[in-house]
Amino acid sequence: MANSNLKLLGCWFSPFALRVKIALSIKSLVYEDIEETLNAKSQLLLQSNPVHKKIPVLLHGDKPICESTIIIEYIDEVWNSGPSILPSDAHDRAMARFWAAYIDDKCMLAMVKSVRVEDAEKRKPYLEEIEDSLVTIEGELQKCCREGKGYFGGEQIGLVDITFGSLLGMMGIIETMNGRKMIVEEKHPCLVKWADRFASDPNMKGLIPEHEKLISLMRLGKE
Template sequence: MGEESKVVLHGMWSSAYVKRVELALKIKGIPFDYVEEDLRNKSPLLLKYNPVHKKVPILVHNGKPVCESLVILEYIDETWPNEPQFLPKESYLRAKVRFWAAYIQQVQDSIAQLFNANKEEVGKALAEVHEKLRTLEDGVKDLYFPEGIPDHIQSEKLGMLDAMMVALLGAFKAQDDISGVKIIDPAKNPPVFSWVQALYRLPVVKETIPPHDKLVGFLQYLKQIGFKVPTSNPVHSLN
């Protein structure tokens, strides 16, 4: 790859936001270098490339940084228009996918709240997550799965919502072990459960998700030190 098409991803191994970008690059077949950042000791490059939020992921393309995971996904789709297209061509459908991508982000925030909740709050927080997942199921059914959720999803057909789901539920699957609650419950959200299962069967997804035991250990450590899992609301972020 020539210097003129150099892609570098600055990330952190357990970050769901980073994972969705990593997955998008792999699905599109874009070669990239990866730089692991220590978020407790941010590198001068991280601060230079993302002086506003000082967060990862950051995609650096030919020396130019792009920040914010959803913005990065769209940038990738526009810059490398090969299949799969993450967003549909038709503008109304694009708007709908963007809407539900933002909604999945909100679900992710609710799941983070669940991890942060104390024993008394957990039941209510979990019910809220399941309710939001039901809303998501209803919303994406016609758009994404007019014929129902298939057992098998091809990686050449993955879209933006798949990337969001993998990152959201993949990383947080380990939270079931920490919070002692079932976030993706086949009894409560059968379509979401099937969707995630189908995504997990893809080798590209398997190789992107952090190792389960490592993630569980990391989340346990964070819980011990009273760390609040970041949400897209800056109030709850690592700072």
């Protein structure tokens, strides 16, 4: 969609910015991708998000929208003629929000903590939290598979897929740090197939950060 007057303030490595990019791709929206350098935050970012001073921020004309999930819902409501990201049914919509929140509160939080810990022994409790949450997420996805759905919300990428899919890059970092796969066929057969399907979806083309670039960024940060 041309002339949508959209700008996205984000960083290439941010899973939160990636979520918004996926939503914009699903809706076929043209936007200006403004790369932020967080060590010296731009005046535009500080003016657009004076409360949290964080990315991502979507600028629709002169109106800023902050927080990735809120931005996704905004995109879905404003450009409602394209594919839906949230379900139309109120209960299904509530459940999508529930699982998106679970992924952030349980899985992502443990992932962030595990990446920040240098000592392998101290990292173990966080890896166990990740594994427990993956079992729970796998269980939910299996229900969707039994109903013939390709994704968490149906036959196309939805809110839950975007939320969990944005973490695959960070999952790769954790796997490299610990020398083992986290999502495996024996424990997570549906998630393994889902991850392949998600990564190969046309809406994801060119959006997922390269693994080697993420690893290099992590090593640079530690130095």
